[in-house]
Amino acid sequence: MARVSLKGVTKRFGEVVAVNELSLEAKDKEFVVFLGPSGCGKTTALRCIAGLEVPDEGEIYIGNELVNDLDPKDRNVAMVFQSYALYPHMTVFDNLSFPLENAKVPKDEIKTRVHATASLLKIEPLLDRKPKQLSGGQRQRVALGRAIVREPQVFLMDEPLSNLDAKLRIYMRAELKKLQKEIGVTTIYVTHDQVEAMTMADRVAILEGGLLQQFNMPDQIYDQPSNVFVAGFVGSPPANFFDCTLTEERVLDAGEFKYHLPEELAEIATKYASSSDLILAIRPQHIKIHTEEEGRTDLIKAELYTTEPLGERMILDLEVGKSIIKALVEPDFQIQDELWMEFPPSKIYLFDKKTQKSLAFIKAEKRRIGS
Structure with a gap:
């Protein structure tokens, strides 16, 4: 597993500075949440870590390795998107095995890892079904499974629960937090929902206008806000x-x-x-x-x-x-x-x-x- 370090990361889109000199570190096995309103830079920062965006300035480390020049596939990270991004024509088993097949993992190992992941997520009875036969919560579990089965160093999650109804979202928050602790993988999670952030995170990074406003444990942010924005946004x-x-x-x-x-x-x-x-x-x-x-x-x-x-x-x-x-x-x-x-x-x-x-x-x- 690995820590994730951002040092002075800046990303511009034309004249818009989406991320402005962002510096922070997610420790090994830590669950860090990027929290902020729409357009604050949280998803852009996550995409820079994944390699889907290239920062204009600054350095990104995964473990002790500088990854700025590495392709996404070479960073050993797994990203879970807001849309489940499941292949509709494939079964759950095939959706889970697909990234392993691309990586040319032996078939016996693929089968073992898929079943182990399905067991962990309690979706073994669903392996023969296709996405259209699944509920929203089941689809989300499959999307998580496709990330877990790769055994990455880091999970990157972009509002993965936002498409679920309120009751299921509450349930999945607890499940996801428990799962992250069981697996012990460093996780960076993006959300605009302060309840998600405060209940799931080991530490929360609050962003606004591309700038880091505060980075601390949830109770510290609530009790000791660093500025007017944080005090008004949280609570x-x-x-x-x-x-x-x-x-x-x-x-x-x-x-x-x-x-x-x-x-x-x-x-x-x-x-x-x-x-x-x-x-x-x-x-x-x-x-x-x-x-x-x-x-x-x-x-x-x-x-x-x-x-x-x-x-x-x-x-x-x-x-x-x-x-x-x-x-x-x-x-x-x-x-x-x-x-x-x-x-x-x-x-x-x-x-x-x-x-x-x-x-x-x-x-x-x-x-x-x-x-």
């Missing part, structure tokens, strides 16, 4: 954001309300922000809702605008001036027209409005480089 319902100005009295003035910063956070804001203009963010589930003001000065008064029942939880849309703020509560919460919000200091995010970067990340970066 459902999405985070609430407020443009603020930091006053000399350690108060964030958001126009519609004021938020008193604890001394420690105020010091971070003063030391690491480029100006007094900041962005305050908090996730809906981290807002505490009170039905009474309770004589406190740290609560923000709000009017109930509407509710969005979600079954086990309920979203409150709260109006503060002209702003709508979303909060997540239990379904039996006693709603009323007038409520008060509490933003726990340990749950808020502060970003530099100019750079959009997290002040916590700016602080950590400056400490890392010793400035």
Whole structure:
């Protein structure tokens, strides 16, 4: 098996920079997910690793080997596409054996590997069927099997579950994650679905505009987003954001309300922000809702605008001036027209409005480089 390293990889299409100086490493046997919206560069980066696109700059290593000049067939990687790409006139057995026959693997070994792969994927009863006789989930398993049977160093997967219905997609997420751990093959998986990324990945690389925004474990990305984009893209319902100005009295003035910063956070804001203009963010589930003001000065008064029942939880849309703020509560919460919000200091995010970067990340970066 092998690690995959990208060092300053850039890919342009005319004047469009699809991937911009991408540097990261997927460790041996690791499950890495490239996550981002459409057009962020994630599929282009995957195709560069596969050899289907040639980077304009940078280096790609599989194991210790520089593969920039290697043809796709010589990279020992297997790619699973969004469309299953099965041969309709061939049986499942023939679809699985086809890449081995092309590689001139002996017939006895082909039979052994096909049956071993089919057993692993629980598709042995389907070996004599053709693709049109299979369900969507079965076709996806065959597509995975065709990659597995080759025994590659690396799996590359481009939104392989996107054509499945919601229920089957949830099932296949768990199956695919379990399968990857059993086989122990380094896997790079592309998706725009944050739930897929956060539930399947060992680490997630978030891309936007061809740039790597953050690369870390799922819980670290959720709890410590590196910038405004990551904080807004990861999490459902999405985070609430407020443009603020930091006053000399350690108060964030958001126009519609004021938020008193604890001394420690105020010091971070003063030391690491480029100006007094900041962005305050908090996730809906981290807002505490009170039905009474309770004589406190740290609560923000709000009017109930509407509710969005979600079954086990309920979203409150709260109006503060002209702003709508979303909060997540239990379904039996006693709603009323007038409520008060509490933003726990340990749950808020502060970003530099100019750079959009997290002040916590700016602080950590400056400490890392010793400035």
